[in-house]
Amino acid sequence: IPWAWGINGCASVLSAILAxxxxxxxxxxxxxxxxxxxxxxxxxxxxxxxxxxxxIPFRS
Structure with a gap:
């Protein structure tokens, strides 16, 4: 899950600048x-x- 924390941090910085x-x-x-x-x-x-x-698996 460390990659999710990294994405969240990056998105937080970019969204503040974009806003x-x-x-x-x-x-x-x-x-x-x-x-x-x-x-x-x-x-x-x-x-x-x-x-x-x-x-549902196909049954014949």
């Missing part, structure tokens, strides 16, 4: 709206990947 630059261009309200959109869309996109699928 600052984005706020300069679209404003704080724009950044908040983008964040709300992403937080609402992410579960919908991941829902299909998280479903447990049962594989």
């Amino acid at each position: 600052t630059l984005l706020a300069m261009h679209v404003g704080f309200s724009g950044v908040v709206m983008i964040a709300v959109f992403l937080y609402l869309v992410a579960p919908a996109l991941l829902a299909n990947r998280l479903t447990i699928r049962t594989i």
Whole structure:
């Protein structure tokens, strides 16, 4: 799991920089709206990947 900590640390640094630059261009309200959109869309996109699928072996 050390790689997950590394990815999390990198994403934290990059997201702070990106949020600052984005706020300069679209404003704080724009950044908040983008964040709300992403937080609402992410579960919908991941829902299909998280479903447990049962594989029934073929019997003849």
